[in-house]
Amino acid sequence: MNEQDYFNINKKAWNNRVDIHLESDFYNQEAFLKGKNSIPEIDLKLLGDVKGKSILHLQCHFGQDSLSLARMGAKVTGIDISDKAIETAKKINDQLDLDAQFICCNVYDTLENINGKFDIVYTSYGTIGWLPDLDKWAEIISKSLKPNGKFIFVEFHPVIWMFDDDFKEIKYHYHNEKKIIETNTGTYANKEANIQTNYVGWNHSLSEVFTSLIKNGLEIQHFNEYDYSPYNCFNETIEFEKGKFRIKHLENKIPMVFNITSIKK
Numbered sequence: 593m594n595e596q597d598y599f600n601i602n603k604k605a606w607n608n609r610v611d612i613h614l615e616s617d618f619y620n621q622e623a624f625l626k627g628k629n630s631i632p633e634i635d636l637k638l639l640g641d642v643k644g645k646s647i648l649h650l651q652c653h654f655g656q657d658s659l660s661l662a663r664m665g666a667k668v669t670g671i672d673i674s675d676k677a678i679e680t681a682k683k684i685n686d687q688l689d690l691d692a693q694f695i696c697c698n699v700y701d702t703l704e705n706i707n708g709k710f711d712i713v714y715t716s717y718g719t720i721g722w723l724p725d726l727d728k729w730a731e732i733i734s735k736s737l738k739p740n741g742k743f744i745f746v747e748f749h750p751v752i753w754m755f756d757d758d759f760k761e762i763k764y765h766y767h768n769e770k771k772i773i774e775t776n777t778g779t780y781a782n783k784e785a786n787i788q789t790n791y792v793g794w795n796h797s798l799s800e801v802f803t804s805l806i807k808n809g810l811e812i813q814h815f816n817e818y819d820y821s822p823y824n825c826f827n828e829t830i831e832f833e834k835g836k837f838r839i840k841h842l843e844n845k846i847p848m849v850f851n852i853t854s855i856k857k
Contacts, residue, residue, distance in 0.1 A: 595724060598771070598792040599673065599698055602722055605789040606674035609779050610654055614680065618781035618825070619656065625688070629663070630656040632822035633835070635716055638744045638814070638853055642666040648706065648736050650699055650715040655681025657716070658692050668692040669710070671702055673722075699723060702732050709738040716746040717823065717849075718780075720801070721753065721793045724771065730804035737856035743810055745801075745854075749817060749847040753795050758827050759839045767797045780825040798850070805854050814853035819844040 613619050624630055631639070635657075643665030649658045652670030654677040662668045662685075670692060672678050678696040685692050697705045700723075713733045723729050733743050756763040764772065772793045778785045802812065820836040821829075830840040838844060 598724070601790050601792050603673045603675075605776075605791045606653075606672075607676040608787060608789050609781070610674065610676045610680055612779055612785045612787060613781045614654065616781040616785075618823075621656075624656055624660075625684075627663075629660045631660050632716075632746075634818065634822060634849065634851060635714075635744070635746050638746070638851060639712070639714065642712070645711040646708075647712045647714055648702075648710040650702065650713065650733075651719040651722070652681065652694070653677050655684055655692065655694060658694070659685060659688060659690055661714075662690040662692040663688075666712075669706060670694045671697060671699065671705070673698050699732065700725075700728055703735055706736065710736055710741060711738060712742050712744060713737055714744045718748060718825075720747060720796050724768075724794050726768075726796055726800055726804035727807065730808040730810065733805075734808040734810055734856055739856060741856045742813075743805070743852070743854045743856070746849065746851040747801075748821070749850050750795060750797055751846050752826070752848055759842060764795055766795065768794050768800055780823075783827070801852070805852070809857055810854040811857050812852060812854050814851070816851050817847040818849040818851075819847060821848045 614621055642661055646667045647661055649668055649670045652658045652672050655670055658668045658670035670681060675696045678694045681694040695705045713736050750766060754762050754764050754766055775788060775790050777788050779787060820838050822835055824837045828839050829837045831837050
């Protein structure tokens with residue numbers, strides 16, 4: 593299989609998840625439609641006041657976070673590989689009478705589908721694991737930003753992806769050693785969902801992330817690691833504080849999330 597085959601597999605996987613995610617307690621679409629901001633506190637602190645800012649949101653799924661940014665006063669363009677997710681995002685945008693734009697394309701084709709440059713490029717939680725080449729990813733981010741524009745990135749820590757699903761043993765390599773081809777039952781938003789999907793993923797070390805950004809003219813301004821997840825999307829979790837989840841038997845012994853803010857110089 594070539595790279596396009598992998599992306600087609602993943603596109604199908606994400607298309608199959610949209611309806612289940614819309615109906616899930618995890619996404620709580622009812623509360624979102626009533627005004628709930630879907631963006632975690634970690635991200636909000638990094639984003640700051642976005643009113644009047646142009647934001648490119650990569651891998652936006654069906655648009656909750658993009659539309660939350662639009663509600664905050666930003667001019668938002670959301671990108672996602674799933675045509676079903678983008679179609680849903682557009683419908684929600686119209687329902688809420690917002691002005692976000694949504695484009696269906698592979699992240700690597702972003703530059704061919706946008707006009708102009710942005711004050712902020714934002715992407716978060718479970719995004720780079722779907723991409724084989726971070727150099728190409730970072731180049732697209734850099735070319736999408738205005739001079740002195742910010743890239744705000746929040747992601748699950750690569751240590752998380754080393755474990756098996758129940759965090760009992762180390763199963764995968766920390767570095768991007770090879771593609772991971774597997775079949776998944778259920779989904780992180782509804783583990784009991786009657787769905788089985790194939791997917792292709794890649795693990796990326798912190799050094800790979802940093803190197804790709806620096807090589808493409810992005811100056812690191814801020815980096816932090818967290819011993820919890822704001823999402824209850826893993827197995828064997830416990831909520832130790834409201835909205836903060838850890839793996840129960842690992843307590844606070846592993847990093848679960850990291851974030852980076854970098855500037856286009």
